[in-house]
Amino acid sequence: MSASLHTSFLHSSYDNPFMNASGVHCMTTKELEELSESKAGGFITKSATTLQRDGNPEPRYFSVPLGSINSMGLPNAGFEYYMSYVLDYQEKNPNLNPPFFSVAGMSVEENLKLLRRIQDSEFYGVTELNLSCxxxxxxxxxxxxxxxxxxxxTKVFEFFKKPLGVKLPPYFDFAHFNIMTDILNQFPLCYVNCINSIGNGLYIDSENESVVIRPKDGFGGIGGDYVKPTALANVRAFYTRLNPNIKIIGTGGIRSGQDAFEHLLCGATMLQVGTELYKEGPSIFDRLECELKDIMNKKGYATIDEFRGKLKGL
Structure with a gap:
C-alpha cells in the first residue's frame, strides 16, 4: 500500500502538507492560480499591507549555491487585491479550502486595522499575521x-475570532523559546510558522569584491539549505513547548522529501517551501510529494501521523 500524505489541519483536510511560503510565487493572482492548480496541498497569499508597495530597489533577491539572500521590502499588491482574490476563490470553489491570507502591516495599528477588516469580511479561511517584520x-x-x-x-484577540496563526523569526536561545512559548500559550492561536529567514546575513561576490543585493548595503535574509538546522530546531523547540492545540508549520530549507520528512519528524503539521520554490517553480510540489512518499514507503509508514513529532533522543 502506498503511503498517504493526507493531512488534517485546523479541522480541514489537505491532500498533502505542502504549501508555498508567503512571499514566494504568490504576488499576483496568476501566480496564486498556478499554486492552486499545482500539487501543493494548500497555498498562502503574499503578506499584504494596506496599500500596494513596490518594495526595495533591485537587485533585492539573489540565489546562491546553498540558498538565497533577499531584502525585498514587502512588495505586494495591497490588501484589497488579495481580499478580492480569496473571496472570489471561496465563491468559485466552495468545496475546496480557501487560501491562507497573510498580513504584515508596517505598524501595530496597521496590523490591527487589517485584521479587523478580515474579521468583518466574508473570508472564512486561515489568516497568518507576520510578526517577523x-x-x-x-x-x-x-x-x-x-x-x-x-x-x-492581546489587542488582536479582543476582536479577532477567526483562525489565526503567526509567522515567527528564528530564535537561538532556550530562554527565548521559553519566553515566547509562555506568551503564545496565553492566546487561542491555531498555529505558529517556524521560521522566517535568518535576518541580516551577507553574501559576497568575491570576483567583483561586492555585495550581491542593493538594499541595506547587501544585508539580507538568508534562506535555503543554510537555515534548515535552525528551522528544525525552532520547529522542535516550539512543538515540545506549546499547547498541543497550537500546531506548527515548518518552513526553512525544504528542497527534498528528506527535508520534509525531518520537519514532520520534529513536529510540523504543514510545510512551506520558499527558496526552492523560487528556483524550481510550482512543479516542485510533484517532486516533493513523490520523494516523501518514497521515504515513507521504505520506512513502512502508511500515514504521516505515525511518525510526526516522534524524533528520538540519544
Whole structure:
C-alpha cells in the first residue's frame, strides 16, 4: 500500500502538507492560480499591507549555491487585491479550502486595522499575521520584542475570532523559546510558522569584491539549505513547548522529501517551501510529494501521523 500524505489541519483536510511560503510565487493572482492548480496541498497569499508597495530597489533577491539572500521590502499588491482574490476563490470553489491570507502591516495599528477588516469580511479561511517584520525604524522586528508581541496579541484577540496563526523569526536561545512559548500559550492561536529567514546575513561576490543585493548595503535574509538546522530546531523547540492545540508549520530549507520528512519528524503539521520554490517553480510540489512518499514507503509508514513529532533522543 502506498503511503498517504493526507493531512488534517485546523479541522480541514489537505491532500498533502505542502504549501508555498508567503512571499514566494504568490504576488499576483496568476501566480496564486498556478499554486492552486499545482500539487501543493494548500497555498498562502503574499503578506499584504494596506496599500500596494513596490518594495526595495533591485537587485533585492539573489540565489546562491546553498540558498538565497533577499531584502525585498514587502512588495505586494495591497490588501484589497488579495481580499478580492480569496473571496472570489471561496465563491468559485466552495468545496475546496480557501487560501491562507497573510498580513504584515508596517505598524501595530496597521496590523490591527487589517485584521479587523478580515474579521468583518466574508473570508472564512486561515489568516497568518507576520510578526517577523520590523515595524519601527531602529527597533527589532516585532517577535524579538516580547512585550510588544504580547501587547499585539492581546489587542488582536479582543476582536479577532477567526483562525489565526503567526509567522515567527528564528530564535537561538532556550530562554527565548521559553519566553515566547509562555506568551503564545496565553492566546487561542491555531498555529505558529517556524521560521522566517535568518535576518541580516551577507553574501559576497568575491570576483567583483561586492555585495550581491542593493538594499541595506547587501544585508539580507538568508534562506535555503543554510537555515534548515535552525528551522528544525525552532520547529522542535516550539512543538515540545506549546499547547498541543497550537500546531506548527515548518518552513526553512525544504528542497527534498528528506527535508520534509525531518520537519514532520520534529513536529510540523504543514510545510512551506520558499527558496526552492523560487528556483524550481510550482512543479516542485510533484517532486516533493513523490520523494516523501518514497521515504515513507521504505520506512513502512502508511500515514504521516505515525511518525510526526516522534524524533528520538540519544
Amino acid at each position: 520590523p515595524n519601527v525604524p531602529g527597533k527589532p522586528q516585532v517577535a524579538y520584542d516580547f512585550e510588544l508581541t504580547k501587547e499585539i496579541l
